[in-house]
Amino acid sequence: MTHATRPEDLPTFAEARAVSGLEFMQKMLAGDFAGPPISALMNYECVEVAPGRVVFRGSPKFEFCNPIGTVHGGWYGTLLDSCMACAVMTTVPKGSSYTTLEYKINIVRAIPLGTEVEAIGTIQHGGRSTGVANGEIRGVADGRLYATGSTTCIVMSLGG
Numbered sequence: 257m258t259h260a261t262r263p264e265d266l267p268t269f270a271e272a273r274a275v276s277g278l279e280f281m282q283k284m285l286a287g288d289f290a291g292p293p294i295s296a297l298m299n300y301e302c303v304e305v306a307p308g309r310v311v312f313r314g315s316p317k318f319e320f321c322n323p324i325g326t327v328h329g330g331w332y333g334t335l336l337d338s339c340m341a342c343a344v345m346t347t348v349p350k351g352s353s354y355t356t357l358e359y360k361i362n363i364v365r366a367i368p369l370g371t372e373v374e375a376i377g378t379i380q381h382g383g384r385s386t387g388v389a390n391g392e393i394r395g396v397a398d399g400r401l402y403a404t405g406s407t408t409c410i411v412m413s414l415g416g
Contacts, residue, residue, distance in 0.1 A: 269414070280345065310343045344377075377391045392405075
């Protein structure tokens, strides 16, 4: 996956409208569409796309710590929002898009700096107007659970 570094690196509106959400995610994973700039900034990338499931992999850096030296909750939230919303995206039809309405996370334990984790998003409901997904952050080496989440997304027509 390549990351967008400039606005013109991202797919155009016409390119986005021309494919389903699943096809969009598959093109991003294959490098045909650039990945989101936030994933480069936050040190994670998409490593798996399937209908109703998306996996991101990354590891927290010191720059993501709060004043007491632990990984800031925003890093957990960013990974979970990404994997869960993208799991919803895999169910969105051609000519439509989505955005997160709300999400919730539960941090189970602190992720040690440098620990490689996977954020796994799984669809629970993919409908015409809403999508619901759950997510987990787990250690790659040991499968340890670090956080869980849930999201509700709105599905919208991109129009003509």
